[in-house]
Structures are given as C-alpha cells and as structure tokens.
Amino acid sequence: METKIIQISAGTGPTECAFVVAKVLKIFLKELINNKVAYLILHKENGLQNGTVQSVSIQLKGNQLADFLKDWLGTIQWIGTSTFRKYNKRKNWFIGCFEVESNESLSIKENEIQFQAIRSSGAGGQHVNKVSSAVRAKHTKTGLQVLVMDSRSQHQNKKIAIKRLQEKVSNFNMEQSKIQLENQWMNHKTVERGNPIRVFTGTDFKQKKKVKSFKNKRNHLKNDLRKQL
Incomplete structure (x- = not known):
C-alpha cells in the first residue's frame, strides 16, 4: 500500500480561486471514496470568504496511487462567472494540485x-524483580521511547513495545508533516495557467472532457521525416 501527500492550492490567487479549491476538494474526495483510497486531511487553510479554501493538504493511502493521480496532478481550470465580484468579466480561474514530498516515512x-531489558517494578510479589522482563524501546532517529512491562515475558513485552513505538513515531511524524504543510502552501505562489489537467465549467462544476487531437503531432512527425530524407 502506498502513501502520498497531495496539496490542492489557490496559491496567491483571488477569492474565486479559493472558491474553486473548495469545489474541487469535494469532487476529489468523492473520487477517492469511489476508488477505495483512504485519506486524511492534514491541514486546511480557509479562504477569506465563507465556503472557500485557500489550500488543503491530504494524506492518501491505497494501491496504484500514481495511476489515480495522473488525472489530477497539475493545473486545474474552472470556467465560470465570479459570484464575489458581480462586474468582473474574467471567466477563467486556475488552481494547482501538487504532490508533496514527505521527508519522514510513517513506518x-x-x-x-x-x-534495553530492565527489571519490572510493578506488582507481582517477590519474584517480579528477579527477572529482567520489562523492555525499554528507543527509536534512534527521533529519540522517542516507550517502556513496557505488561507481561512477564520479555519477548511479549518487546512485541508490545514495537507496536507502541510505531504508533508514537507515526503520531510524531504526522505532527511534523502538519507543521511543514502549514508553512508550505505559500510556496505555490504562481499557478501555471496553461495546459490544465482538468477543466470544470459552470456553477455545477461539470467536467469538460478534453478532445485529444493528434494533428499537430502528425505534422511534426512529417516535418522530421522530410528533414531526415
């Protein structure tokens, strides 16, 4: 199972772009559910107007995420009339969908x-301190540690320690990711306006299907062939 972090951002775009982010987010989450991809919203930066989102970062977990995301990563365009500025003549609004590199693995x-095996100090009578059954586990990369003395079996305590340390490190990494993402969305100051990966139209955000044309590609191939001849 893969894990990826995705950010949908209006960058420094106007309120209309933050409106588009909010609408696209709903469509994106719906497609995640339909494709059985688990998700967790790590951070959301609301826009200035109600119902708008300036930036949102989402952790995805699932299989074949690259195939799913190939139709999402890039510039997303909405063709519609602004509901915030009545006399604004602009019809085209752009946002970006990016993959965020995660420095730390969640495993x-x-x-x-x-x-480290140590003697238990809990209840158990006169025999409890004679055997070093308790286990202290430390994660060398983060310095996080746990102490487990649930069982009289050192082997069992070690298994419990690994599980608890895994949860502790995962929570730590999640908090670090949130802090990183809170400061990262402003890095996308400019969103590319050309060649959108998806185009939506109207207030109902219907997706405008791309009509693929191979005419230009054929012309280029013909020109290259003539040059070779």
Missing part, C-alpha cells in the same frame, strides 16, 4: 530501535 524498521 519504522526494527533495526532503527534500541532495546
């Missing part, structure tokens, strides 16, 4: 964990 490897 840890056992060779990244240091284990």
Whole structure:
C-alpha cells in the first residue's frame, strides 16, 4: 500500500480561486471514496470568504496511487462567472494540485530501535524483580521511547513495545508533516495557467472532457521525416 501527500492550492490567487479549491476538494474526495483510497486531511487553510479554501493538504493511502493521480496532478481550470465580484468579466480561474514530498516515512524498521531489558517494578510479589522482563524501546532517529512491562515475558513485552513505538513515531511524524504543510502552501505562489489537467465549467462544476487531437503531432512527425530524407 502506498502513501502520498497531495496539496490542492489557490496559491496567491483571488477569492474565486479559493472558491474553486473548495469545489474541487469535494469532487476529489468523492473520487477517492469511489476508488477505495483512504485519506486524511492534514491541514486546511480557509479562504477569506465563507465556503472557500485557500489550500488543503491530504494524506492518501491505497494501491496504484500514481495511476489515480495522473488525472489530477497539475493545473486545474474552472470556467465560470465570479459570484464575489458581480462586474468582473474574467471567466477563467486556475488552481494547482501538487504532490508533496514527505521527508519522514510513517513506518519504522526494527533495526532503527534500541532495546534495553530492565527489571519490572510493578506488582507481582517477590519474584517480579528477579527477572529482567520489562523492555525499554528507543527509536534512534527521533529519540522517542516507550517502556513496557505488561507481561512477564520479555519477548511479549518487546512485541508490545514495537507496536507502541510505531504508533508514537507515526503520531510524531504526522505532527511534523502538519507543521511543514502549514508553512508550505505559500510556496505555490504562481499557478501555471496553461495546459490544465482538468477543466470544470459552470456553477455545477461539470467536467469538460478534453478532445485529444493528434494533428499537430502528425505534422511534426512529417516535418522530421522530410528533414531526415
């Protein structure tokens, strides 16, 4: 199962672009559900007007995410009339959908964990301190650690420690990702206006299907062939 982080952003675009982000977000989440892709909204920056979103970052988990995202990553265009500025004549609005590189993996490897066996100090009578059954596990990359003394079996405590440390490191990485994403959306200051990957029209945001034309490509191939001859 793959994990990716996606950001849909209006960049420094006007309120209309933030309106488009909010509308596109609903369509995007609906397609995630239809394609059985799990998601978690990591950070959302609301726009200045009600019902608008300046930027949103989403963690995706699923299979074949690259195939799903190939129809989303890039510039997204909406053709419609502004509802915020009555006399604005502009009809074309652009936002961006980007993949965010994650520095930290949300999983840890056992060779990244240091284990220390210590004597239990809980209830158990006179025999509890004679065996070093408790386990302290430390993740070397983050310094996070857990102490487990649930069982009299050191092996069982080690298994529990790995699971709890995994959860702790995952929560830590999630918080780091949120902090990173809160400051990152402004990096997309300019959204490319040409060659949109998706085009929506009207207030109901119907998708405008692209009509693929191979005429220009054929002409280029013919010219290249003539040059070779």
